[in-house]
Amino acid sequence: MILSGASAYRRTRVQAAHPAQLIVQLYDGAIRFVERAIQGYEDGSLEVMHENLMRAQAVVSELRATLNRNVGPVTNDLDRMYDMLSRKLALANVRNDPNIAQEVLGYLREMLSTWQYVAQKTMGGTVPMPSNRQPGNAGRAPVR
Numbered sequence: 001m002i003l004s005g006a007s008a009y010r011r012t013r014v015q016a017a018h019p020a021q022l023i024v025q026l027y028d029g030a031i032r033f034v035e036r037a038i039q040g041y042e043d044g045s046l047e048v049m050h051e052n053l054m055r056a057q058a059v060v061s062e063l064r065a066t067l068n069r070n071v072g073p074v075t076n077d078l079d080r081m082y083d084m085l086s087r088k089l090a091l092a093n094v095r096n097d098p099n100i101a102q103e104v105l106g107y108l109r110e111m112l113s114t115w116q117y118v119a120q121k122t123m124g125g126t127v128p129m130p131s132n133r134q135p136g137n138a139g140r141a142p143v144r
Contacts, residue, residue, distance in 0.1 A: 020119035030059040
């Protein structure tokens, strides 16, 4: 199988990443998908909304599946959080409700900020903030 340049780059980036950085990348992907879903709704494309909410839900499922169950109570808290996010994403999808998606987006942004801090501390350096993301943006106004 021949990979395109972009695919090869992404594959190398994932293979070379520190585990905490992989979590940051997953959060960034989930945020990007929820933002696209909300934009799809605003553009009148429920298909785009549906597709991107499903992708975000898949990322949240991956985050949940990769939890280390032997670390202690924080794992249980994260498991419950991921379960709640997954349910809210499904509900936003069924109801075509961008306000629910916006709520999930706020949680994801807050958690991204936390994981960036964890990655920075465990990697002993800096973790670059994706250029179009701002931590702590959970208070963004709901979509009408």
